[in-house]
Amino acid sequence: MARVAVVILNWNGIEYLKKFLPSVVANTDPLLAEIIVADNGSKDNSVEWLSQNWPQVRIISLDRNYGFAEGYNMALREIKSPYFLLLNSDVEVTPGWLEPLAEILDSDATVAACMPKIKSYVNRPYFEYAGAAGGFIDKYGYPFCRGRIISYIEEDHGQYDDSNDIFWASGACMLVRSELYFTSGGLDPFFFAHMEEIDLCWRIKNMGWRIRFCHQSEVFHLGGGTLPKSNHKKTYLNFRNNLILIIKNTPNDDLVRICIVRLFLDVIAAFYFLMKMDPGETFAVIRAYLSLLRHCRTILRSRRELMKKIK
Numbered sequence: 001m002a003r004v005a006v007v008i009l010n011w012n013g014i015e016y017l018k019k020f021l022p023s024v025v026a027n028t029d030p031l032l033a034e035i036i037v038a039d040n041g042s043k044d045n046s047v048e049w050l051s052q053n054w055p056q057v058r059i060i061s062l063d064r065n066y067g068f069a070e071g072y073n074m075a076l077r078e079i080k081s082p083y084f085l086l087l088n089s090d091v092e093v094t095p096g097w098l099e100p101l102a103e104i105l106d107s108d109a110t111v112a113a114c115m116p117k118i119k120s121y122v123n124r125p126y127f128e129y130a131g132a133a134g135g136f137i138d139k140y141g142y143p144f145c146r147g148r149i150i151s152y153i154e155e156d157h158g159q160y161d162d163s164n165d166i167f168w169a170s171g172a173c174m175l176v177r178s179e180l181y182f183t184s185g186g187l188d189p190f191f192f193a194h195m196e197e198i199d200l201c202w203r204i205k206n207m208g209w210r211i212r213f214c215h216q217s218e219v220f221h222l223g224g225g226t227l228p229k230s231n232h233k234k235t236y237l238n239f240r241n242n243l244i245l246i247i248k249n250t251p252n253d254d255l256v257r258i259c260i261v262r263l264f265l266d267v268i269a270a271f272y273f274l275m276k277m278d279p280g281e282t283f284a285v286i287r288a289y290l291s292l293l294r295h296c297r298t299i300l301r302s303r304r305e306l307m308k309k310i311k
Contacts, residue, residue: 004033004102004175005081008089009071011040014049016089016222021054023092033085033098034058038075040065068171069196070189076181084181086197088172090222092121100216101175104163112209113176113201115169116217119156126155128221131170133160134213135198140261141246143168143198146213161215169211171197172221180204184309188244188302190295194234195241202249206310232280239266240288247292248303251310 006028010017017037024035035057039047041064050059060075076084083105085098097116104114118131127133132147132154146166147154169176171187174197184203187196201211243262250258266285273281292299 002030002032002034002081004083004085004098005036005076005079005178006033006085006087006098007036007038007072007075007079008087009038009040009068009075010042010046010089011065011071012042012044012046013089014042014044014046017046017050020090020092020222021057023094024087025054025057027093027095028098030056032102034081036060036075036079038062038071040067040071067189067192069187069191069193073186073189076178076186079178082178083175084178085175086171086173088221090121091173092220093173094218094220097217097219100214104212104214105175105177108210108212110210111212112180112204113169113174114212114214115166115174116219117156117160117213117215118170118172118219118221120153121220121222123153124220126153128172128223129153130172130221130223133215134164134166135168135170135201137167137198137202139258140265141242141250141258143195143242145170160213163212163214163216166211166213167205168198168201169213172223173219176200176204180209183207185306188248190298191241191244192237194237195245199241199245199248202245203306203309206249206306232284235281235284236287236291239269239285240291243288243292244299247299248306252307 028035037050037057038060040062047059047061050057060078062074066074101114104111115131117133118128120126120128127147129148132145135143135145137143146160188199246258270282270285
């Protein structure tokens with residue numbers, strides 16, 4: 001059994017597989033890792049193409065699209081490797097990309113997960129939006145990354161070439177201990193997509209574990225493959241899921257204060273979208289809060305269970 005399972009979740013992404021899978025196969029030592037594609041009920045012949053062209057790649061076929069979170073949960077239950085490497089289908093990896101990540105978990109038993117430096121596939125000297133040089137959370141619960149603040153992306157000059165602790169690792173490329181993945185509850189399927197990896201990392205940190213950034217490993221991410229930034233559903237999921245992860249994971253002393261501030265700031269955001277003549281974005285924010293109210297009991301119940309695990 002390989003020490004690492006590199007798991008790519010696919011849904012109608014045959015073109016991404018054609019473009020990016022060759023780099024994964026070429027740059028991944030088969031003695032270290034098994035490459036697995038978990039297919040989320042694709043209708044574009046992805047499975048057939050994989051079987052014909054990459055017989056060395058294991059395929060786990062799901063019966064329908066379960067979303068990013070539950071799709072991974074279901075696939076990972078069928079894998080026995082000590083480490084899971086969650087890898088987006090639109091990521092190009094580089095020679096020696098996996099070994100430094102595995103070494104971090106091998107050498108330090110207090111580290112639960114780690115991520116590489118994630119740079120832009122399109123503009124290669126620059127970091128990529130989804131993860132960059134490691135994720136953090138500000139005092140109001142907004143996620144940000146070193147190398148990316150809101151929409152400003154930095155060029156990589158080695159300014160983050162360290163292997164420091166971070167708050168969250170990007171789901172675009174994250175190595176995590178398999179046992180801890182399940183002990184912490186895995187990815188929350190209610191999120192469906194966006195920020196579920198931040199929620200997972202926050203839960204893991206609340207349990208007393210550490211998350212690390214590994215600058216010795218570098219990958220290139222295309223990004224925007226699932227939902228473009230202009231899609232109103234993306235705005236809805238980002239607002240809704242950010243609020244859910246705050247409510248689930250914020251310590252008691254800070255929760256009320258942060259929720260009040262966030263309500264105020266999100267109202268401003270909704271009016272800003274309206275002033276920009278984009279009512280679809282305004283409605284996406286409103287829908288996020290309506291969904292939060294509709295599922296409030298479930299979210300609070302989840303919070304109570306998670307607070308019992310805090311160290």
